[in-house]
Amino acid sequence: MVMLRLPAATEFLIELVATGPEPASLAALWALKIHSHDTKLRQRIAEVIQQRNTPSLRARFEKDFHNP
Numbered sequence: 001m002v003m004l005r006l007p008a009a010t011e012f013l014i015e016l017v018a019t020g021p022e023p024a025s026l027a028a029l030w031a032l033k034i035h036s037h038d039t040k041l042r043q044r045i046a047e048v049i050q051q052r053n054t055p056s057l058r059a060r061f062e063k064d065f066h067n068p
Contacts, residue, residue, distance in 0.1 A: 010035070017057065018048045025052070026060055033064040 016028035029049075035041045042065050049061045 014048060018052060025057055029057060029060050036065045
């Protein structure tokens with residue numbers, strides 16, 4: 001879904017990271033990894049991760065988005 005880079009797909013996955021159960025949020029974050037080079041989107045995801053304040057999500061984000 002996200003590989004199509006459709007805005008609606010990206011928004012859905014960001015919302016899932018923000019509000020979904022932890023396993024689904026981790027999977028959505030992994031799927032968003034394709035956008036790790038996009039500075040604006042990476043910042044948006046970082047804000048969601050900061051608000052959610054879940055150690056596993058923060059660790060996944062650090063791994064997948066800070067080494068694009």
